[in-house]
Amino acid sequence: AQSVTQLDSHVSVSEGTPVLLRCNYSSSYSPSLFWYVQHPNKGLQLLLKYTSAATLVKGINGFEAEFKKSETSFHLTKPSAHMSDAAEYFCVVSDLGAAGNKLTFGGGTRVLVKP
Amino acid sequence: EPEVTQTPSHQVTQMGQEVILRCVPISNHLYFYWYRQILGQKVEFLVSFYNNEISEKSEIFDDQFSVERPDGSNFTLKIRSTKLEDSAMYFCASSEGQWLNEQFFGPGTRLTVL
Numbered sequence: 001a002q003s004v005t006q007l008d009s010h011v012s013v014s015e016g017t018p019v020l021l022r023c024n025y026s027s028s029y030s031p032s033l034f035w036y037v038q039h040p041n042k043g044l045q046l047l048l049k050y051t052s053a054a055t056l057v058k059g060i061n062g063f064e065a066e067f068k069k070s071e072t073s074f075h076l077t078k079p080s081a082h083m084s085d086a087a088e089y090f091c092v093v094s095d096l097g098a099a100g101n102k103l104t105f106g107g108g109t110r111v112l113v114k115p
Numbered sequence: 116e117p118e119v120t121q122t123p124s125h126q127v128t129q130m131g132q133e134v135i136l137r138c139v140p141i142s143n144h145l146y147f148y149w150y151r152q153i154l155g156q157k158v159e160f161l162v163s164f165y166n167n168e169i170s171e172k173s174e175i176f177d178d179q180f181s182v183e184r185p186d187g188s189n190f191t192l193k194i195r196s197t198k199l200e201d202s203a204m205y206f207c208a209s210s211e212g213q214w215l216n217e218q219f220f221g222p223g224t225r226l227t228v229l
Contacts, residue, residue, distance in 0.1 A: 034217075036220075041222060042222055043118070043119060043206070043219075043220040043221050043222045043223065044158075044206065044208075044220035045220075046217045046218075046219075049217065090158065101146060101148075101163055101170070101171075101210070101213045101216075101218075102148075102160040102163060102171055102173070103148075103150070103160060103218060104160065105150075105157050105158035105159070106157065107156075107157050108157070108158075
């Protein structure tokens with residue numbers, strides 16, 4: 001069975017400072033890992049995905065994440081937060097080959113960016 | 116840019132009534148999904164659908180739920196007799212293929228059961 005834990009339900013940063021959103025996962029097979037972002041009244045948008053290629057994955061809007069198998073982590077970072085980064089972020093796992101391609105979501109981290 | 120759309124954005128219904136939530140997936144996508152998020156809880160998988168049949172469903176997806184692709188564009192989720200605990204945000208998603216393919220999500224339908 002697969003599961004995801006996002007260690008912070010809320011993160012508050014100042015504009016221009018780094019952002020770190022923490023995610024740990026458990027998976028029975030080879031996992032695919034994703035980060036999705038949800039802005040108010042919008043659908044979930046894919047930021048980046050890891051699918052067993054390079055462990056450091058670059059995504060849109062300057063975000064990146066590093067897959068660390070030994071730590072079962074997939075933390076999301078951005079060097080410099082922008083006001084437009086205020087949103088909710090979801091870490092998601094999918095077991096490669098799992099029937100139905102279902103995604104398992106973490107609880108979400110709400111990011112507040114202060115001017 | 117193509118996107119998944121959902122209607123209505125908000126649905127209010129009485130307990131015991133049937134509701135149909137509608138989704139228009141991206142046109143060349145072949146795999147379709149429903150997820151839901153009860154307020155304050157995680158987004159949960161409900162069902163996946165491919166080639167006009169259910170690929171997988173969760174334990175939430177009981178006999179009260181059904182999905183259908185009635186024509187070439189719509190993908191619907193029906194709840195036969197709504198319960199209070201069905202109140203949630205329901206997200207539709209679609210993907211071109213399986214596993215490594217991104218699932219594109221709609222904006223959601225907020226269902227409120229009174």
